[in-house]
Amino acid sequence: MISNLLSLMTFFPLVGALVLLVIPNKEKTALKAVTLVVTIITFFISLPLAFNDVFTTSAEMQYTEFYRWINIGDFFQMNYSIGVDGISLWLVLLTTFIMPIAVLSTWHAVEKSIKGFMVMLLLLETGMLGAFVSLDLFLFYIFWELMLVPMYFLIGIWGGKNRIYAAVKFFIYTAVGSLLMLVAIIYVYYFGMKSGISPNGFSIADFYRLSIDPSLQTWLFLAFAFSFAIKVPMFPFHTWLPDAHTEAPTAGSVILAAILLKMGTYGYMRFAMPLFPEALHTFMPLLATLATIGIIYGALVAMMQDDVKKLVAYSSVSHLGFVMLGIFALNLEGMAGGMLQMVNHGISTGALFLIVGFIYERRHTRQISEFGGLAKQMPIFATIFMIITFSSIGLPGTNGFVGEFLALIGAFQSELRIYAIIASSGVIFAAVYMLWMFQRVMFGELKNPENQKLKDLDAREITLMVPLLVFVFWIGVYPNTFFEKMNPSLEKLIHQVKSKQQVAMVQPAVIPAAPMAAPPAAGGHH
């Protein structure tokens, strides 16, 4: 085991980005090739995680690294503290797995300043990996914000017609949420310092041990939950998503859907839920309602879209609703289902955006009405598209089925039963909007003369779809590979949340409200 495996993995793309800077602009192929190689190497660096059996038995953080970073005595301390457990494991691997595919997908699509594009992709990878492995809230926040910048440029420079609006909206939405979270993070830190539990930096493990008064938890939870809800995105904070997705270049959309959205759900599992279990309990009806609305609303709006990319974007809102519902169920079925659904969504929606990218590169339109009968012209494309469509709908035998089914089962067995029942209709809606779209695009007569000239997928395009297809079936047929490594950590998380909730129900509010909660009289009136 390499001792600094996670650091190496996280910062290797950054090093790659620096290397790109010295390659001249006109060496387009070299720039693309180097980026591809860097992302593939990063994937191989992360691969030992997938084969490590320690995750099947231990819920603890593995591959941990700890260095003092900033130490200002009683002011504050920040540590470079990273590690990975069963929850972040698959998200890390998903990231390193999707990145080479995203790079390969832009081989011909991006013409304008390709160097900048590739640098942004690599910076983004460092930001995402760093956020998934951070065990110190301050460090997490740095990576969390770091992700914003490359994505902003990806949308703004290489995006579609409305890119400026979409990019600025994406940036400001996400930043507002995270800034409020920053205040909450600082607050929790000084709260921990005062209660003597957390003298050692912004360590999450220390923060877990805090007992925070429920009324105080409410506010802190809201700040965290708001920030993550924007990222997920949960209804009604989702409006940035269709814009960002539609305008982003293919690689941007793939990464946004496959990984960035998972930041939000991951944030709930890692921070918002275990840190503030009582507040979670209080807000459960609201959160479950929003998740359910997201499922139904996302599906209904997706149904009405005449732009394929927008349709896929709204389907994300719906799918992420299932993930949230599964997580909020707070039992192993729901959690594991939600967790797996995160990976699934990354694979199938990532694949869908690639597919949209394929036809857009050929026709420069994404309007459903422009197509029809493509199946005859492009048989390989049709087959792959169909498999991915089934996976997105959740047909048994594909990955989507396992995740959605378990998430719903979990929710059904918990106090969220009524929500699970309503949400189930979302599965049917998904079938409607996906199959209807598939039918309109692929079947029927091949009337449009433009479509009669279309070429089927080439070797590069097939290459980047094959790995995704493998996982569609792997997860669909034998999901245990994934479950066995996430279960211990999920059980620990469930225990963490539930035990605190029960304690709170038995003896409510033993800890007096912190005096810090009330601003001093001097400033309080304004």
Added chain:
Amino acid sequence: MENLVQVAIQNVNFGAIMPSLVLSCVAMALLLVTAFSPRGKTVHVNWLAIIGLLVTGWVSLGAWNAPQFGFAGMVALDNFATFFNLIFIVAAILTILMSDEYLKREGYPVGEFYPLILFTTAGAMWMASGTDLMSIFLGLEVLSISLYVLAGFFRRQQRSNEAGLKYFLLGAFSTGFLLYGIALLYGAAGTTNLADMGTYFNAHRAILGNPMTIAGMLLLSTGFLFKIGAAPFHMWTPDVYQGAPTPVTAFMSTAAKAAAFAAFVRILTLALGGLQEEWTSLLWVLAVMTMIVGNIIAIYQTDIKRILAYSSIAHAGYALVGLVAANQIGLSGILFYMLAYTLMNLGAFAVLVLAGKKGEDNLTLQGFAGFGYKQPLLGIAMTVFLFSLMGLPPTAGFTGKFYIFAGAVKAGYIWLAILGVLNSAVSLYYYLRIMVAMYFKEPTEDFAWVKLHPAVVIAIVISVVGVFYLGIVPGDVMAVAKLAQPF
């Protein structure tokens, strides 16, 4: 009378004023050099000035952890003053680095510019090390008078004239308030020495509630808030910042602001600690107002210098948050923030110096379209400064804001911190507008006039390195700021 003279002589300690003494001597020598140098022959006064500043920096560093006092308690060269002295020196060096090319381009290659910058810096040093209302006032005047001249330095340019005159008239007016405040406080406490005043007020708490004391504090604050550019005394900033020569604007918005903060912090904590409840509630409101006014109006600007001017108001508001917190973290946060702001703001102005045409009419959002493509390196540098001004990690702007807001949260001013971060969110919009122009718009200009002049490039490189250094490994400077705070 004899007695007084003796006391004064006993307290002479040139060590306590050594940095400003050295700097003033260098400035006067440079004035002579420019006066006696033959016409048409270039004397590189700017490099001499930088050497003078470096020497001054070295002299200042000697006082770190070895405080010097003197002149009957009128000056104290302690860690607090030293930290600020170094900020002034950094600001002055960066300003001078970007000035030479700029003055040539605009047609005023005059040597007097540099001694004036040095006099301003010396005045700022007096303000930071003053521990008596009189010595602080003296520093403030040295600083202000040099700045009045500098703001109107382009004497044939209307905008510059307007800036100089406006700054002078309003500045003189605010000085009047300040003096009146000093007089009232002297009347209440019977001394102008800050420490004595603090002791006196602590011993006679009844006098604190006296309208005269309160009025004195308010008038005094008005004078400093004017210099800081805090709302509602911010009206002069946009016009002056836009009209003044760009390097002067950069210097004014960083060093002069830092100097005013230094003196303000010292007076409030040392002399008026007894009135803390009063001034925190006052500054709470003003901090919020300043942030809101600066950020909201900045959104509507299209001239980049004006955007940065209003953003400078907003940044004064963030720094005031640290003063409201008035705890160790908040106050040392101000020190750290001033350094961070100096680096990122001067860096941004240095880019503008290179990007501008003669007369600078092209420094608008429209004129900046596509700048990032035509000048990739400058574009990246500007991006770094803008992200830092936004307060995004891993830059100095983020760690600085974190430091200050942490102070506010720790002191219990949660709402102030929340309003602060919400204001940062608003500020994203106008900084992003500059970036949108730079990268998301098609170039309308060829930017062929932009030359990477070595001196300005050095200034930009120093700023970029500083911004990342304070953003990624801020620990050392934060620890130094902790040692330098006034408690």
